[in-house]
Amino acid sequence: MAGADTIRNGYPGFVAGATFAQKLGWNGVPVSSSYAACASGSQALQSARAQILAGFCDVALVIGADTTPKGFFAPVGGERKNDPDWQRFHLIGATNPVYFALLARRRMDLYGATLEDFAQVKVKNSRHGLHNPNARFRKETSVDDVLASPVVADPLRLLDICATSDGAAALIVASAKFAREHLGSLDGVPSVRAVSTVTPAIRSTCPNYRISQRIPPRRCRRRTGCSKTRSWTRPTPRPASGPRT
Numbered sequence: 522m523a524g525a526d527t528i529r530n531g532y533p534g535f536v537a538g539a540t541f542a543q544k545l546g547w548n549g550v551p552v553s554s555s556y557a558a559c560a561s562g563s564q565a566l567q568s569a570r571a572q573i574l575a576g577f578c579d580v581a582l583v584i585g586a587d588t589t590p591k592g593f594f595a596p597v598g599g600e601r602k603n604d605p606d607w608q609r610f611h612l613i614g615a616t617n618p619v620y621f622a623l624l625a626r627r628r629m630d631l632y633g634a635t636l637e638d639f640a641q642v643k644v645k646n647s648r649h650g651l652h653n654p655n656a657r658f659r660k661e662t663s664v665d666d667v668l669a670s671p672v673v674a675d676p677l678r679l680l681d682i683c684a685t686s687d688g689a690a691a692l693i694v695a696s697a698k699f700a701r702e703h704l705g706s707l708d709g710v711p712s713v714r715a716v717s718t719v720t721p722a723i724r725s726t727c728p729n730y731r732i733s734q735r736i737p738p739r740r741c742r743r744r745t746g747c748s749k750t751r752s753w754t755r756p757t758p759r760p761a762s763g764p765r766t
C-alpha cells in the first residue's frame with residue numbers, strides 16, 4: 522500500500538466491499554462497506570434496511586466479522602497529526618476508555634446517573650449470557666461485583682468495559698412481501714422497525730449546554746431514570762473578547 526497515510530492494523534472495514542465480492546465471485550452484485558468502529562453493525566443493518574425500503578432490493582445479506590487482540594486496544598503509533606484519533610490518543614491521552622469515561626462523567630453531572638446505574642448494564646448482560654448456551658461468558662454478575670472490579674478510567678470499572686473477542690455474524694434482511702412469499706408466514710420472524718446508535722428521545726430532548734444554553738428539562742431526568750433532586754443553573758456565557766485569530 523505505497524503512499525498510504527493511514528493504515529489501522531489492517532481493519533477489513535477499510536477495504537472496499539467490492540473487493541470481497543470479487544474474491545467470492547459475486548460479480549455484478551451490489552455491495553457496500555460499513556465502518557463506524559463499535560457502531561459498524563448497526564450502520565450495516567441500517568444500510569440494508571434503507572436499500573429495501575427504497576425499493577432497490579427485496580433481500581439483503583448483512584455480514585460482520587472481526588478479529589481483535591487480547592486485552593485493551595493499544596493506541597496506533599506513527600505521526601499522523603491530521604488524524605483525529607491520533608490527536609486524542611497522543612495529545613490529550615484520551616484512549617477509548619478515557620473517552621467514554623468523560624462521557625459517563627458528564628452524564629453523572631448533568632442527569633444524576635450513578636455508578637450503580639452503569640453497573641446495571643453488565644448485570645443485565647450477564648443475566649442474558651447465563652441463559653444462552655452459546656454465550657462467551659455464562660456467569661451472573663452483581664452490582665457489587667462490578668463496583669469492586671479495578672478502575673480503568675474513573676468512573677468506569679473493568680467489568681464496565683466491553684471484552685474484546687473474535688467473531689462473526691450474518692443477518693438476512695428482507696421485505697415483508699419477500700419473506701411472506703418465501704416463508705409462507707411471518708410468525709416468529711423478527712421485524713426491524715428502526716435502527717439507531719443514539720437513543721432518539723435523549724438526543725432530541727436533552728440539550729447540549731455549549732450549544733443551546735438551555736436548562737435540561739425535567740423529562741430528561743425522568744427518561745434517564747434519575748429521580749434525584751438536583752439544582753440547575755443556567756451557564757453564564759463567556760464575555761466577548763474581541764475577534765478571534
